[in-house]
Amino acid sequence: MTVNVRIAPSPTGNLHIGTARTALFNWLFARHHGGQFILRIEDTDLERSKKEYETNIIEGLQWLGLDWDNEHIIRQTERLPVYRAYLERLLESGSAFWREYSDEEKADMERDGRTARDRVIALTPPTDSEREIAFDDVIRGRVAVRAQHVGQVVLAKDLDTPLYNFAVVVDDLDMEITHVIRGEDHISNTPKQLLIYEALQATPPVFAHLPLILGPDRSKMSKRHGATNIADYQTDYLPEALVSFMGQLGYTYDAELLDMRAMAEQFDLSRVHTSGAVFDQQKLNWTNAQYLKRLPSETFKVLIGKPDLPDAAVPLMTERLERLTDIAQFSYFWEEPEYEGALLAWKDDALETTRGALELCAQLAESGELTQAALDAAAADRFAGKKGSIYWPLRVALSGRQNSAGPLDIAAVIGPEQVRTRIANALKKLV
Numbered sequence: 001m002t003v004n005v006r007i008a009p010s011p012t013g014n015l016h017i018g019t020a021r022t023a024l025f026n027w028l029f030a031r032h033h034g035g036q037f038i039l040r041i042e043d044t045d046l047e048r049s050k051k052e053y054e055t056n057i058i059e060g061l062q063w064l065g066l067d068w069d070n071e072h073i074i075r076q077t078e079r080l081p082v083y084r085a086y087l088e089r090l091l092e093s094g095s096a097f098w099r100e101y102s103d104e105e106k107a108d109m110e111r112d113g114r115t116a117r118d119r120v121i122a123l124t125p126p127t128d129s130e131r132e133i134a135f136d137d138v139i140r141g142r143v144a145v146r147a148q149h150v151g152q153v154v155l156a157k158d159l160d161t162p163l164y165n166f167a168v169v170v171d172d173l174d175m176e177i178t179h180v181i182r183g184e185d186h187i188s189n190t191p192k193q194l195l196i197y198e199a200l201q202a203t204p205p206v207f208a209h210l211p212l213i214l215g216p217d218r219s220k221m222s223k224r225h226g227a228t229n230i231a232d233y234q235t236d237y238l239p240e241a242l243v244s245f246m247g248q249l250g251y252t253y254d255a256e257l258l259d260m261r262a263m264a265e266q267f268d269l270s271r272v273h274t275s276g277a278v279f280d281q282q283k284l285n286w287t288n289a290q291y292l293k294r295l296p297s298e299t300f301k302v303l304i305g306k307p308d309l310p311d312a313a314v315p316l317m318t319e320r321l322e323r324l325t326d327i328a329q330f331s332y333f334w335e336e337p338e339y340e341g342a343l344l345a346w347k348d349d350a351l352e353t354t355r356g357a358l359e360l361c362a363q364l365a366e367s368g369e370l371t372q373a374a375l376d377a378a379a380a381d382r383f384a385g386k387k388g389s390i391y392w393p394l395r396v397a398l399s400g401r402q403n404s405a406g407p408l409d410i411a412a413v414i415g416p417e418q419v420r421t422r423i424a425n426a427l428k429k430l431v
Protein backbone atom coordinates (compact mmCIF):
# COMPACT_ATOMS: atom_id res chain seq x y z
CA MET A 1 0.00 0.00 0.00
CA THR A 2 1.31 3.45 -0.92
CA VAL A 3 1.07 5.81 2.02
CA ASN A 4 1.46 9.59 1.93
CA VAL A 5 0.34 11.49 4.98
CA ARG A 6 0.84 15.00 6.24
CA ILE A 7 0.72 17.24 9.24
CA ALA A 8 -0.73 20.58 8.22
CA PRO A 9 -0.43 23.01 11.10
CA SER A 10 -1.69 26.56 10.87
CA PRO A 11 0.94 28.94 12.29
CA THR A 12 -1.65 30.86 14.29
CA GLY A 13 -0.27 29.67 17.63
CA ASN A 14 2.56 27.66 19.15
CA LEU A 15 2.81 23.90 18.60
CA HIS A 16 -0.15 22.52 20.51
CA ILE A 17 0.00 19.16 22.27
CA GLY A 18 -2.96 18.03 20.13
CA THR A 19 -1.16 18.91 16.90
CA ALA A 20 2.02 17.22 18.13
CA ARG A 21 0.07 14.06 18.90
CA THR A 22 -1.62 14.18 15.47
CA ALA A 23 1.82 14.63 13.89
CA LEU A 24 3.11 11.61 15.84
CA PHE A 25 0.23 9.36 14.71
CA ASN A 26 0.79 10.43 11.09
CA TRP A 27 4.50 9.79 11.45
CA LEU A 28 3.89 6.34 12.96
CA PHE A 29 1.50 5.41 10.19
CA ALA A 30 3.93 6.61 7.51
CA ARG A 31 6.88 4.77 9.06
CA HIS A 32 4.87 1.59 9.57
CA HIS A 33 4.07 1.49 5.86
CA GLY A 34 7.37 2.89 4.61
CA GLY A 35 5.44 5.90 3.31
CA GLN A 36 5.98 9.66 3.20
CA PHE A 37 5.29 12.07 6.05
CA ILE A 38 4.89 15.62 4.78
CA LEU A 39 4.98 18.90 6.71
CA ARG A 40 2.82 21.61 5.21
CA ILE A 41 2.33 25.01 6.79
CA GLU A 42 -1.23 26.23 6.31
CA ASP A 43 -0.63 29.95 6.45
CA THR A 44 -3.43 31.27 4.28
CA ASP A 45 -4.92 33.19 7.20
CA LEU A 46 -2.63 36.19 6.77
CA GLU A 47 -3.97 38.11 9.73
CA ARG A 48 -3.45 35.37 12.30
CA SER A 49 -0.39 33.58 10.89
CA LYS A 50 2.97 34.57 12.35
CA LYS A 51 6.51 33.59 11.46
CA GLU A 52 7.39 33.09 15.14
CA TYR A 53 4.63 30.48 15.44
CA GLU A 54 5.91 28.72 12.35
CA THR A 55 9.39 28.61 13.89
CA ASN A 56 7.98 27.33 17.16
CA ILE A 57 6.05 24.56 15.36
CA ILE A 58 9.04 23.48 13.29
CA GLU A 59 11.39 23.47 16.28
CA GLY A 60 8.86 21.58 18.38
CA LEU A 61 8.46 18.84 15.77
CA GLN A 62 12.23 18.58 15.45
CA TRP A 63 12.67 18.37 19.21
CA LEU A 64 10.19 15.49 19.30
CA GLY A 65 12.11 13.74 16.53
CA LEU A 66 9.20 13.83 14.07
CA ASP A 67 11.25 14.17 10.93
CA TRP A 68 9.38 14.93 7.73
CA ASP A 69 10.26 13.70 4.26
CA ASN A 70 9.81 16.83 2.15
CA GLU A 71 13.12 18.59 1.62
CA HIS A 72 11.59 22.06 1.58
CA ILE A 73 8.83 23.08 3.91
CA ILE A 74 5.63 23.67 1.96
CA ARG A 75 3.76 26.89 2.69
CA GLN A 76 0.35 27.54 1.28
CA THR A 77 1.14 31.23 0.71
CA GLU A 78 3.78 30.06 -1.78
CA ARG A 79 1.17 28.15 -3.76
CA LEU A 80 -1.39 30.85 -4.51
CA PRO A 81 -1.14 30.43 -8.33
CA VAL A 82 -2.04 26.75 -7.91
CA TYR A 83 -5.24 27.54 -6.00
CA ARG A 84 -6.06 30.28 -8.49
CA ALA A 85 -5.84 27.84 -11.39
CA TYR A 86 -8.14 25.39 -9.61
CA LEU A 87 -10.61 28.17 -8.76
CA GLU A 88 -10.71 29.34 -12.38
CA ARG A 89 -11.32 25.78 -13.50
CA LEU A 90 -14.23 25.37 -11.06
CA LEU A 91 -15.74 28.73 -12.02
CA GLU A 92 -15.52 27.90 -15.70
CA SER A 93 -17.18 24.52 -15.33
CA GLY A 94 -19.94 26.03 -13.21
CA SER A 95 -18.95 23.94 -10.19
CA ALA A 96 -18.26 27.18 -8.33
CA PHE A 97 -19.80 30.63 -8.58
CA TRP A 98 -19.31 34.17 -7.35
CA ARG A 99 -21.65 34.48 -4.43
CA GLU A 100 -22.74 38.13 -4.06
CA TYR A 101 -23.57 39.41 -0.59
CA SER A 102 -26.61 41.59 0.00
CA ASP A 103 -26.35 44.87 1.92
CA GLU A 104 -28.01 43.17 4.84
CA GLU A 105 -25.46 40.36 4.90
CA LYS A 106 -22.63 42.87 4.71
CA ALA A 107 -24.07 44.77 7.65
CA ASP A 108 -24.18 41.48 9.60
CA MET A 109 -20.53 40.81 8.84
CA GLU A 110 -19.54 44.22 10.10
CA ARG A 111 -21.56 43.73 13.23
CA ASP A 112 -19.63 40.50 13.83
CA GLY A 113 -16.40 42.44 13.47
CA ARG A 114 -15.56 40.87 10.10
CA THR A 115 -14.54 42.76 7.00
CA ALA A 116 -17.63 43.09 4.82
CA ARG A 117 -16.96 41.91 1.30
CA ASP A 118 -19.08 42.15 -1.80
CA ARG A 119 -18.67 38.57 -2.88
CA VAL A 120 -16.82 35.28 -2.38
CA ILE A 121 -16.28 32.17 -4.45
CA ALA A 122 -18.57 29.37 -3.28
CA LEU A 123 -19.15 25.82 -4.36
CA THR A 124 -22.32 25.25 -6.38
CA PRO A 125 -24.54 23.26 -3.98
CA PRO A 126 -25.56 19.70 -4.93
CA THR A 127 -28.86 19.63 -6.81
CA ASP A 128 -30.29 16.93 -4.57
CA SER A 129 -30.34 18.42 -1.07
CA GLU A 130 -31.47 15.08 0.39
CA ARG A 131 -28.42 13.31 -0.92
CA GLU A 132 -26.17 11.67 1.59
CA ILE A 133 -22.56 12.77 1.81
CA ALA A 134 -20.73 9.94 3.50
CA PHE A 135 -17.31 8.47 4.18
CA ASP A 136 -15.88 5.49 6.00
CA ASP A 137 -13.63 6.80 8.72
CA VAL A 138 -10.93 4.25 9.57
CA ILE A 139 -11.36 4.99 13.27
CA ARG A 140 -15.00 5.98 13.61
CA GLY A 141 -16.68 3.96 10.93
CA ARG A 142 -19.28 5.37 8.57
CA VAL A 143 -20.04 9.07 8.90
CA ALA A 144 -22.95 10.44 6.86
CA VAL A 145 -24.75 13.75 6.57
CA ARG A 146 -27.41 15.07 4.22
CA ALA A 147 -26.25 17.61 1.65
CA GLN A 148 -28.66 20.20 3.00
CA HIS A 149 -26.91 20.08 6.36
CA VAL A 150 -23.45 20.62 4.97
CA GLY A 151 -24.10 24.33 4.51
CA GLN A 152 -22.55 26.65 2.04
CA VAL A 153 -19.01 25.75 1.06
CA VAL A 154 -17.05 28.96 0.59
CA LEU A 155 -13.86 28.24 -1.32
CA ALA A 156 -12.12 31.60 -1.43
CA LYS A 157 -12.54 35.26 -0.65
CA ASP A 158 -11.28 36.00 -4.14
CA LEU A 159 -9.03 34.31 -6.72
CA ASP A 160 -5.92 34.99 -4.63
CA THR A 161 -7.36 34.33 -1.21
CA PRO A 162 -8.28 30.66 -0.82
CA LEU A 163 -9.87 29.44 2.40
CA TYR A 164 -8.99 26.41 4.50
CA ASN A 165 -11.41 23.78 3.16
CA PHE A 166 -10.46 24.51 -0.42
CA ALA A 167 -6.69 24.90 -0.01
CA VAL A 168 -6.51 21.71 2.06
CA VAL A 169 -8.26 19.69 -0.67
CA VAL A 170 -6.12 21.12 -3.46
CA ASP A 171 -2.96 20.41 -1.50
CA ASP A 172 -3.96 16.92 -0.42
CA LEU A 173 -4.73 16.14 -4.07
CA ASP A 174 -1.57 17.73 -5.45
CA MET A 175 0.62 16.03 -2.87
CA GLU A 176 -1.14 12.72 -3.47
CA ILE A 177 -2.07 12.36 0.17
CA THR A 178 -3.55 8.90 0.63
CA HIS A 179 -4.68 9.18 4.25
CA VAL A 180 -5.85 12.27 6.10
CA ILE A 181 -5.25 11.62 9.79
CA ARG A 182 -6.32 14.59 11.89
CA GLY A 183 -8.15 15.64 15.03
CA GLU A 184 -11.80 14.88 15.50
CA ASP A 185 -12.52 18.62 15.64
CA HIS A 186 -12.18 18.58 11.84
CA ILE A 187 -14.84 15.95 11.25
CA SER A 188 -17.49 18.54 10.38
CA ASN A 189 -15.20 19.89 7.62
CA THR A 190 -14.92 16.52 5.93
CA PRO A 191 -18.32 16.55 4.12
CA LYS A 192 -17.49 20.01 2.76
CA GLN A 193 -14.16 18.73 1.55
CA LEU A 194 -15.83 15.68 -0.01
CA LEU A 195 -18.05 18.00 -2.05
CA ILE A 196 -14.94 19.83 -3.23
CA TYR A 197 -13.28 16.55 -4.27
CA GLU A 198 -16.45 15.72 -6.16
CA ALA A 199 -16.46 19.09 -7.93
CA LEU A 200 -12.85 18.46 -8.91
CA GLN A 201 -13.80 14.95 -10.08
CA ALA A 202 -11.14 13.54 -7.84
CA THR A 203 -11.07 10.54 -5.52
CA PRO A 204 -10.85 11.64 -1.90
CA PRO A 205 -8.21 10.19 0.41
CA VAL A 206 -9.04 7.86 3.28
CA PHE A 207 -10.00 9.78 6.43
CA ALA A 208 -9.18 8.95 10.03
CA HIS A 209 -10.23 11.31 12.80
CA LEU A 210 -8.35 10.94 16.06
CA PRO A 211 -10.18 11.22 19.39
CA LEU A 212 -9.63 14.49 21.21
CA ILE A 213 -7.27 14.85 24.14
CA LEU A 214 -9.36 15.47 27.26
CA GLY A 215 -8.60 16.96 30.64
CA PRO A 216 -9.19 14.87 33.81
CA ASP A 217 -12.77 16.27 33.90
CA ARG A 218 -13.27 14.82 30.39
CA SER A 219 -13.77 18.19 28.75
CA LYS A 220 -11.53 19.10 25.82
CA MET A 221 -7.94 19.58 27.02
CA SER A 222 -7.22 23.27 27.50
CA LYS A 223 -4.79 25.53 29.35
CA ARG A 224 -6.90 25.12 32.46
CA HIS A 225 -5.79 21.44 32.62
CA GLY A 226 -2.09 22.12 32.15
CA ALA A 227 0.30 23.30 29.50
CA THR A 228 -0.91 22.91 25.92
CA ASN A 229 2.21 24.31 24.22
CA ILE A 230 4.93 21.80 23.49
CA ALA A 231 7.50 24.52 24.25
CA ASP A 232 6.31 24.51 27.87
CA TYR A 233 7.17 20.81 28.16
CA GLN A 234 10.70 21.22 26.89
CA THR A 235 12.14 22.45 30.19
CA ASP A 236 10.70 19.57 32.20
CA TYR A 237 10.43 16.52 29.97
CA LEU A 238 12.59 14.44 27.69
CA PRO A 239 11.27 14.27 24.14
CA GLU A 240 11.32 10.46 24.23
CA ALA A 241 9.11 10.53 27.36
CA LEU A 242 6.63 12.92 25.78
CA VAL A 243 6.55 10.81 22.61
CA SER A 244 5.96 7.58 24.53
CA PHE A 245 3.21 9.31 26.51
CA MET A 246 1.53 11.04 23.55
CA GLY A 247 1.59 7.88 21.48
CA GLN A 248 -0.62 6.27 24.11
CA LEU A 249 -3.23 9.02 24.09
CA GLY A 250 -5.85 7.00 22.27
CA TYR A 251 -3.87 3.85 21.56
CA THR A 252 -3.00 0.78 23.59
CA TYR A 253 0.40 -0.81 23.02
CA ASP A 254 1.79 -3.99 24.54
CA ALA A 255 4.21 -1.97 26.70
CA GLU A 256 4.09 1.20 28.76
CA LEU A 257 7.35 2.71 27.55
CA LEU A 258 7.93 2.75 23.83
CA ASP A 259 10.24 4.55 21.50
CA MET A 260 8.97 5.78 18.16
CA ARG A 261 10.38 2.86 16.21
CA ALA A 262 8.70 0.31 18.47
CA MET A 263 5.40 2.16 18.21
CA ALA A 264 5.69 2.44 14.44
CA GLU A 265 6.25 -1.28 14.16
CA GLN A 266 2.96 -2.08 15.89
CA PHE A 267 0.92 0.88 14.68
CA ASP A 268 -2.46 0.06 13.16
CA LEU A 269 -4.74 3.01 12.39
CA SER A 270 -7.89 0.97 12.84
CA ARG A 271 -6.90 0.25 16.45
CA VAL A 272 -6.95 3.90 17.50
CA HIS A 273 -9.55 4.34 20.23
CA THR A 274 -12.82 6.03 19.37
CA SER A 275 -13.36 7.74 22.71
CA GLY A 276 -11.45 10.76 24.01
CA ALA A 277 -8.00 10.27 25.52
CA VAL A 278 -7.57 11.63 29.03
CA PHE A 279 -4.35 13.53 29.62
CA ASP A 280 -2.87 12.14 32.82
CA GLN A 281 -0.11 14.40 34.11
CA GLN A 282 1.03 11.82 36.67
CA LYS A 283 1.48 9.22 33.99
CA LEU A 284 3.56 11.70 32.01
CA ASN A 285 5.69 12.45 35.08
CA TRP A 286 6.18 8.75 35.74
CA THR A 287 7.11 8.13 32.11
CA ASN A 288 9.64 10.94 32.26
CA ALA A 289 11.15 9.52 35.45
CA GLN A 290 11.67 6.16 33.71
CA TYR A 291 13.44 7.77 30.76
CA LEU A 292 15.58 9.92 33.05
CA LYS A 293 16.79 6.77 34.84
CA ARG A 294 17.76 5.25 31.49
CA LEU A 295 19.97 8.13 30.41
CA PRO A 296 23.74 7.57 30.42
CA SER A 297 25.38 9.58 33.25
CA GLU A 298 27.27 11.83 30.85
CA THR A 299 24.10 12.75 28.95
CA PHE A 300 22.21 13.42 32.15
CA LYS A 301 24.93 15.68 33.55
CA VAL A 302 25.12 17.71 30.36
CA LEU A 303 21.32 17.97 30.30
CA ILE A 304 21.23 19.50 33.78
CA GLY A 305 24.19 21.75 32.99
CA LYS A 306 26.57 20.01 35.46
CA PRO A 307 29.04 18.13 33.25
CA ASP A 308 31.66 17.97 36.03
CA LEU A 309 29.51 16.34 38.67
CA PRO A 310 30.77 12.89 39.89
CA ASP A 311 28.84 10.03 38.25
CA ALA A 312 27.87 8.72 41.70
CA ALA A 313 25.46 11.65 42.06
CA VAL A 314 23.43 10.70 38.99
CA PRO A 315 21.50 7.67 40.29
CA LEU A 316 20.94 9.51 43.58
CA MET A 317 19.08 12.16 41.61
CA THR A 318 17.32 10.09 38.94
CA GLU A 319 16.03 7.76 41.66
CA ARG A 320 13.60 10.51 42.72
CA LEU A 321 13.43 12.90 39.81
CA GLU A 322 10.29 13.30 37.70
CA ARG A 323 10.57 16.71 36.07
CA LEU A 324 13.86 18.23 35.03
CA THR A 325 13.27 21.57 36.74
CA ASP A 326 12.95 19.68 40.07
CA ILE A 327 16.70 19.21 39.82
CA ALA A 328 17.03 22.36 41.97
CA GLN A 329 16.25 20.22 45.05
CA PHE A 330 19.63 18.52 44.55
CA SER A 331 21.67 21.70 44.50
CA TYR A 332 23.62 20.46 47.54
CA PHE A 333 25.56 18.22 45.19
CA TRP A 334 27.18 21.27 43.59
CA GLU A 335 26.89 24.13 46.09
CA GLU A 336 27.01 24.69 49.83
CA PRO A 337 23.50 24.69 51.25
CA GLU A 338 21.74 27.61 52.88
CA TYR A 339 19.38 26.86 55.73
CA GLU A 340 18.31 27.91 59.22
CA GLY A 341 20.36 26.50 62.12
CA ALA A 342 17.17 25.43 63.89
CA LEU A 343 16.74 22.71 61.28
CA LEU A 344 19.83 20.89 62.57
CA ALA A 345 18.27 19.48 65.75
CA TRP A 346 16.62 16.08 65.59
CA LYS A 347 13.11 16.22 67.13
CA ASP A 348 13.49 17.73 70.65
CA ASP A 349 17.23 17.07 70.97
CA ALA A 350 19.02 19.70 73.05
CA LEU A 351 21.49 22.07 71.44
CA GLU A 352 24.35 20.26 73.17
CA THR A 353 23.25 16.88 71.83
CA THR A 354 23.21 18.22 68.28
CA ARG A 355 26.57 19.90 68.79
CA GLY A 356 28.03 16.68 70.19
CA ALA A 357 26.75 14.74 67.17
CA LEU A 358 28.18 17.18 64.66
CA GLU A 359 31.53 17.35 66.50
CA LEU A 360 31.71 13.59 66.40
CA CYS A 361 30.90 13.61 62.66
CA ALA A 362 33.66 16.20 62.19
CA GLN A 363 36.18 13.92 63.96
CA LEU A 364 35.12 10.88 61.97
CA ALA A 365 35.37 12.88 58.76
CA GLU A 366 38.82 14.11 59.77
CA SER A 367 40.09 10.56 60.29
CA GLY A 368 38.35 9.26 57.20
CA GLU A 369 35.98 7.09 59.24
CA LEU A 370 32.63 8.64 58.40
CA THR A 371 30.93 5.33 57.77
CA GLN A 372 27.59 3.77 58.58
CA ALA A 373 29.22 1.37 61.05
CA ALA A 374 30.92 4.23 62.90
CA LEU A 375 27.75 6.33 62.99
CA ASP A 376 25.60 3.41 64.14
CA ALA A 377 28.09 2.57 66.89
CA ALA A 378 28.16 6.20 68.02
CA ALA A 379 24.36 6.36 68.10
CA ALA A 380 24.30 3.24 70.30
CA ASP A 381 27.07 4.41 72.66
CA ARG A 382 26.38 8.08 73.00
CA PHE A 383 22.84 8.89 71.85
CA ALA A 384 20.79 6.20 73.61
CA GLY A 385 20.46 4.28 70.34
CA LYS A 386 18.68 7.16 68.62
CA LYS A 387 20.14 7.15 65.14
CA GLY A 388 18.21 10.29 64.25
CA SER A 389 20.24 12.28 66.77
CA ILE A 390 23.32 11.83 64.61
CA TYR A 391 22.09 11.13 61.09
CA TRP A 392 19.63 14.03 61.05
CA PRO A 393 22.09 16.83 61.88
CA LEU A 394 24.59 15.31 59.44
CA ARG A 395 21.97 15.22 56.68
CA VAL A 396 21.01 18.85 57.28
CA ALA A 397 24.63 19.95 57.54
CA LEU A 398 25.44 18.37 54.19
CA SER A 399 22.20 19.12 52.29
CA GLY A 400 20.42 21.94 54.14
CA ARG A 401 17.26 19.86 53.71
CA GLN A 402 15.00 17.51 55.64
CA ASN A 403 14.62 15.33 52.57
CA SER A 404 17.69 14.48 50.58
CA ALA A 405 19.80 11.63 49.36
CA GLY A 406 21.37 9.68 52.27
CA PRO A 407 24.03 11.75 54.11
CA LEU A 408 26.78 9.21 53.48
CA ASP A 409 25.87 9.11 49.78
CA ILE A 410 26.11 12.90 49.70
CA ALA A 411 29.45 12.75 51.49
CA ALA A 412 30.78 10.33 48.88
CA VAL A 413 29.81 12.73 46.10
CA ILE A 414 31.00 16.04 47.55
CA GLY A 415 34.26 14.66 48.99
CA PRO A 416 35.96 14.94 52.42
CA GLU A 417 36.92 18.59 52.14
CA GLN A 418 33.36 19.75 51.48
CA VAL A 419 32.12 17.44 54.25
CA ARG A 420 34.44 19.12 56.75
CA THR A 421 33.54 22.62 55.55
CA ARG A 422 29.81 21.92 55.74
CA ILE A 423 29.99 20.40 59.22
CA ALA A 424 32.08 23.34 60.40
CA ASN A 425 29.47 25.73 58.97
CA ALA A 426 26.70 23.80 60.70
CA LEU A 427 28.51 24.05 64.04
CA LYS A 428 28.73 27.83 63.59
CA LYS A 429 24.97 27.95 63.21
CA LEU A 430 24.46 26.23 66.57
CA VAL A 431 24.35 29.15 68.97
Ligand code: GLU
Residues within 6 Å of the ligand: 008, 009, 010, 042, 168, 181, 182, 183, 186
Ligand atom coordinates in the same frame (compact mmCIF):
# COMPACT_ATOMS: atom_id res chain seq x y z
N1 GLU B 1 -4.53 23.63 9.25
C1 GLU B 1 -5.43 22.72 9.88
C2 GLU B 1 -5.20 22.77 11.37
O1 GLU B 1 -4.23 23.31 11.81
C3 GLU B 1 -5.20 21.33 9.31
C4 GLU B 1 -6.38 20.45 9.37
C5 GLU B 1 -6.19 19.21 8.54
O2 GLU B 1 -5.34 18.40 8.91
O3 GLU B 1 -6.89 19.07 7.54
O4 GLU B 1 -5.96 22.29 12.14
